[in-house]
Amino acid sequence: MALKIHHKLTILFCVIFAAVTLGIFIFLYQTLREHTYHRIQDNLRKSVAFAEMYVREKAPHITAPQGWDTLADSIGSVNGLRATIIARDGTVLGDSDLTLSETRKVDNHRQRPEVDAALRTGFGMSRRYSTTIGTDMLYMARTFDSGPHKGIIRLALPLSEIGYISDELKKPLAVSLAIALIVAVLSAFLTSFFFSRRIAILSRAAKKIATGDFSRRIHLSVKDVLGDLADSINDMSAQVRSRIEEVGLEKSRLEAVLLSMVEGVLVVDPQGKVLLINAALKEFLHIEGNPAGRNTLEVIRNADVQENISETLARGPGVYSSEISLLYPEEIILLVHATKIIREEKLDGILLVFHNITELRRLEQVRKEFAANVSHELRTPVASIKGYAETLLDGALEDKENARDFVEIIYKDTDRLIRLINDILDLSQIESGRVDMNCAPLKIEPIAEKALAAFRKDFHKKNVVIKKRFPGQLPAVLANEDRIGLVFSNLIDNALKYTPSGGTITVSAAESGDKVLIEIKDTGMGIPDKEISRIFERFYRVDKARSRELGGTGLGLSIVKHIVQAHGGDIFVESRPDQGSTFGFTLPQA
Ligand SMILES: Nc1ncnc2c1ncn2[C@@H]1O[C@H](COP(=O)(O)OP(=O)(O)OP(=O)(O)O)[C@@H](O)[C@H]1O
Ligand SMILES: [Mg+2]
Numbered sequence: 001m002a003l004k005i006h007h008k009l010t011i012l013f014c015v016i017f018a019a020v021t022l023g024i025f026i027f028l029y030q031t032l033r034e035h036t037y038h039r040i041q042d043n044l045r046k047s048v049a050f051a052e053m054y055v056r057e058k059a060p061h062i063t064a065p066q067g068w069d070t071l072a073d074s075i076g077s078v079n080g081l082r083a084t085i086i087a088r089d090g091t092v093l094g095d096s097d098l099t100l101s102e103t104r105k106v107d108n109h110r111q112r113p114e115v116d117a118a119l120r121t122g123f124g125m126s127r128r129y130s131t132t133i134g135t136d137m138l139y140m141a142r143t144f145d146s147g148p149h150k151g152i153i154r155l156a157l158p159l160s161e162i163g164y165i166s167d168e169l170k171k172p173l174a175v176s177l178a179i180a181l182i183v184a185v186l187s188a189f190l191t192s193f194f195f196s197r198r199i200a201i202l203s204r205a206a207k208k209i210a211t212g213d214f215s216r217r218i219h220l221s222v223k224d225v226l227g228d229l230a231d232s233i234n235d236m237s238a239q240v241r242s243r244i245e246e247v248g249l250e251k252s253r254l255e256a257v258l259l260s261m262v263e264g265v266l267v268v269d270p271q272g273k274v275l276l277i278n279a280a281l282k283e284f285l286h287i288e289g290n291p292a293g294r295n296t297l298e299v300i301r302n303a304d305v306q307e308n309i310s311e312t313l314a315r316g317p318g319v320y321s322s323e324i325s326l327l328y329p330e331e332i333i334l335l336v337h338a339t340k341i342i343r344e345e346k347l348d349g350i351l352l353v354f355h356n357i358t359e360l361r362r363l364e365q366v367r368k369e370f371a372a373n374v375s376h377e378l379r380t381p382v383a384s385i386k387g388y389a390e391t392l393l394d395g396a397l398e399d400k401e402n403a404r405d406f407v408e409i410i411y412k413d414t415d416r417l418i419r420l421i422n423d424i425l426d427l428s429q430i431e432s433g434r435v436d437m438n439c440a441p442l443k444i445e446p447i448a449e450k451a452l453a454a455f456r457k458d459f460h461k462k463n464v465v466i467k468k469r470f471p472g473q474l475p476a477v478l479a480n481e482d483r484i485g486l487v488f489s490n491l492i493d494n495a496l497k498y499t500p501s502g503g504t505i506t507v508s509a510a511e512s513g514d515k516v517l518i519e520i521k522d523t524g525m526g527i528p529d530k531e532i533s534r535i536f537e538r539f540y541r542v543d544k545a546r547s548r549e550l551g552g553t554g555l556g557l558s559i560v561k562h563i564v565q566a567h568g569g570d571i572f573v574e575s576r577p578d579q580g581s582t583f584g585f586t587l588p589q590a
Helices: 005-061 066-079 100-105 113-121 160-210 225-260 279-285 303-314 358-393 400-432 444-454 456-462 481-497 544-549 556-566
Strands: 082-087 092-095 123-130 135-145 150-158 264-268 274-277 319-326 332-343 346-356 440-442 465-469 477-479 504-512 515-522 571-576 580-588
Touching (some): 005 135, 066 100, 066 150, 092 100, 113 135, 113 150, 264 279, 303 332, 303 346, 400 556, 440 444, 440 481, 444 465, 444 481, 444 504, 444 515, 456 481, 477 481, 477 580, 481 504, 481 556, 481 580
Parallel strands (some): 465 504
Antiparallel strands (some): 082 092, 082 150, 123 135, 264 274, 264 346, 319 332
């Protein structure tokens, strides 16, 4: 396990402090020893000067050789040192540490460095190991001259003194340094502990920010560098948060735009993988779930879309449009605009916008058919009128019997033309919404009665039974009487036309929510399923030849539908071939 930062810092501090303390200790100890040595040296120098004076004073009174040893003894005992009196030839005359007999046996001291130096300059000093005492010694010698006696007085001090003195001082020094070391280590530990704790707080906060949690703010009580760092992290976090919020807001705005767009939007990366697809396109293509990351061809099983993407990739910048039609699950025609997405001069993907133009294309088709139908419908009666008129002019006018028939045909065809033109005009007026319906509250039953009355003769002729089902308390509707009359007569006319003799036609009405539902039911030939969706189109007839033969133009249901819708109602049909049809429509209650 990795060491915590404050442990590492503490160990580092300990090592540094220990090294420094040891250094200080060695330095102080050495300095102390030096100092002590110099003090001892100075004292010895003074003592030897004093001893010289003393010897010089006492020497003239010495008569016997043992007097020198006694003098050396007295000097040694006063100073607490070893005193030696040496003759100028090097003979030891007396020594405070030796008895007289021992003195006699001592080597000649002439060659001792301090003695030699004293003989040459009057003063000599030497530091060396004494074999006699077995320790380092400091020797100082001075020459004396008391008239009859000349010689050297030498004092010696064992340097173990220095050891004693410095040992005395070593302990308190070591103790105080040890205390200093402990205090330093403790304070280093505490400092690094608090320091690392604050660093840990910063580190935790930074990690939180990295995971996207910007809620936490760092509070450090001490305002130092770390405090500044904490403030900077807080500022940074606040800024990042507001940026992210901005970006998020823009993203959701964009998503809302994409979502509410009626156009389908698809963004693919340069490799053809789906990056984004909006709800409208998913609905067009019946795609479930989120296909992001999948291959476009997998998602939209259409080679045209794939080709569009490949072509856009291959070509230069610009918008490329194409029309594609999908047959499954339902026929849908889409106009696709594709363009490259270039960001920082690099291809980032392709944007495809899909417009559903199925209805547009259908309407275009209807319009084309309408134009063709109108000319066809007009041409037939006009050609017939022209033909009969020519025949009349060519002489048939004189043929009274036929002439009347011909004029009747011309009259009928003219009538048909007028009806046709009126129907077309009515229809285009209603369709354009220019006609004000002038709605007023009115009862349905009388309107239905009036329309049925107009067909009474035809019912009889065709032996068709009429049934009416109107409840006593049927609410009034808000409608235009003439227009609704037209709806009834068109629907009754159809029911009669497409019901063979012996059939039944039932006209009924009922309250349905806030509307009134009216139904015209027949037991006629019915309409095949696949035709039902088209019968409300202009000029559309299931069986063209038969319809025309029956005088129909195929405009009736179209007019009916538009009138009902202009009233705010709905129209619908239920039909089974050979079983009959039910046409129903609703009108708002007054
Ligand atoms: N009750 C019905 N039973 C069976 N088929 C019907 C019925 N009503 C309408 N249709 C079919 O729908 C077609 C369209 O009807 P629509 O009323 O628009 O035209 P039309 O009756 O042929 O001519 P118009 O009403 O202009 O004289 C008809 O040609 C017919 O094929
Ligand atoms: Mg009709």
